[in-house]
Amino acid sequence: MAILQSIKMALRSIKGNKLRSVLTMLGIIIGVSSVIVLVSIAQGSTTNVTSQINSLGTNLLTINTFGTNLSLTEDKINKLGKLSGIQALSPVVSGRISVKKDRTSSQTTLTGTNAAYESVRNTNVSNGRFLTDIDLEYRQKIAVLGATTAQNLFGTENPVGQYIQLNGNSFKVVGVLASKGSSMGQSGDDVVIVPLSTAERLVKTTSINQVYLQGKTGQNMDLVMAEVQNSMASMYPNQTDNYSVMNQQDLMSTMSSVSNTMTMMLGGIAGISLLVGGIGIMNIMLVSVSERTKEIGIRKAIGAKRRDILLQFLIESVVLSAMGGVIGILFGLGVGKILGSALNMTVTFSSSIVLFSFLFSLVVGVVFGVFPANKASKLNPIQALRYE
Template sequence: MALRSIMGNKLRSALTMLGMIIGVSSVIILVSIAEGSAQNVTSQINQLGTNLLTINTFGTDVALSDGKIDELSKLNGVKAVAPVIQGRVNVKKDRTASQVSLTGTNAAYSTVRDVLVSQGRFITDLDIEYRQKIAVIGADTAATFFGMENPVGQYLQIEGTSFKVVGVLASKGSSLGQSGDNVVIVPLSTGQRLVKSTTINQVFLQGKSENQMDFVMNEVEIKMASFFPSKSDSYSVMNQKDLMDTMSSVSNTMTMMLGGIASISLLVGGIGIMNIMLVSVSERTKEIGIRKAIGAKRRDVLLQFLIEAVVLSGVGGIIGILAGIGLGEILSSLLSLTVSFTSTVILSSFLFSLAVGVIFGVFPANKASKLNPIQALRYE
């Protein structure tokens, strides 16, 4: 009887369900976009390297010498150390000229920063020792100066000096607003000559295990304090895990906020269901009177109206899930957004829609079940 009543008023039932459809699809789309954004940021941070500590010093009086870097590499829990010297250099080949980011580093950099070589090889310790004029270039740099040609074995002019290209990096894309593909990597000793500075102000350390990172960071901070006593403001030690935790906290807050905003439309949909059910009780007062007069108990009437409310919210929830996934996929392709659908979000939004149907359906159903059969039969 509940289902017949719904089918008998198709347009009204469809409009009633519309609130639930919009509510459920809104929750799924907004939360999935928020979670997709969080995953995108996490993957960008991971591109910087895993189990990573970054030491930055400010000024020439707190520069990291080879001896200090060697001491850092011998700390417990440290897997590899990559000192870095950076700058901007003029790169030229034939008639093509451009300014490119230069990184002077050692062989461990590829492991520490999770850098992969798609062609050729990376820098070796021998290249640093013999101050070789060789370069490993990023994917964008390779495309700019060599087009479709294989750059390995060819030469580039860096600040007027000829460098042999020995490798091309696999494309990493942009990471936290910085392109990792428009770069030239040279041996540390050669890089110091190019930027005309021997000062090393940045060192990357990779820990052996993720579980040991807090311990390693503590050891590094103690060692840095012994290197530069009373100069704690002149250097910083950053743990990638701290950055991840901060971003995760921001993402969770954003997800909850968007989910909460979308849930308001579910409540509005619930109010719509209650409104229509109250109208339905008024319309069918005589029918309720007849049912009670021929033996229907209070729970029978209560159950009939409650089933109607739950079916309206349940069907609306199912359509809302399909609409949410469909619209999410469309937005993902049109706006190049990362959308992450999870079964938890989909199931939660559906169960929430059912709960809304039950909660907002109880009052009209209760009102119908309490009607006096004599008064109901006389109702016009």
């Protein structure tokens, strides 16, 4: 009951000095809302980056060779495909080409590949179909358009079954890819995909300098990567500087580490404002002790113990910080949603962060309320009664 009574007294004191209480809580409100907003934006960015990396493909390894002297031949690619940890692979020939439909023309990225590209790169077709092995075998002049390319050339019209010009050659559109958005700063939708054998004629090269490989499982990609590296070393002895083997999971780990560091930094910066809010609470509570010195003297004179006075002022400090924490949570969630909608950002709210920021505000109330409460509890009752 003593604690409940102290809480009621604290609420009456806060109500009796509304403006001062609001200004005192303002630091806590800003601190809690800052922690929630900044950490939620950082977590949203982490989620967005993770999604972009995942959109590159599932269990993905990428081999890049540098220069035409080290291009991957069909025999070497087939040898890589027979490795025990590889489920599928997709060689790629790419370049910039001119694409034209009626009077609309533009420069876009050409990707020449095989039918396995759809699964290896986690690509979905929204309309029509993807490439098939027969298309490669017979060097068919067919094309699959990225979502942006299809929009630029055909608008709202269905491109499937229609013809476009690629570097002056007529190609039939057989499919349109689902939008993947931008990935690692590059758009995955402004592209034209054609059979590998056809692309080699378009870009006038047979050099394959990039191959995507899909592992059978995501559990042992480090072992699969080592297997691929050993195979490349045997095929190209003493030329390790002329090619690279990249693991998507390594990229994911690196980006996650960077994102976590940024989240901690932003949370720490926002936490500083909470500490500043705590200093504000301490200052106001010291003023409150001075103003209520005579009240403290009367309470001590009629039998209040030191711990009663200590508890009263400490609870008042905690109530102030708790009210500021609740308002800060509501304000932070609102600001986060507004920023997410206005700036088209991914904002990921976490219940653990909300709970942590609230508990931290309570800790701040306790820590910065101890000194004023202790000062009040040590007042001499006779001197306090004579205080003017």
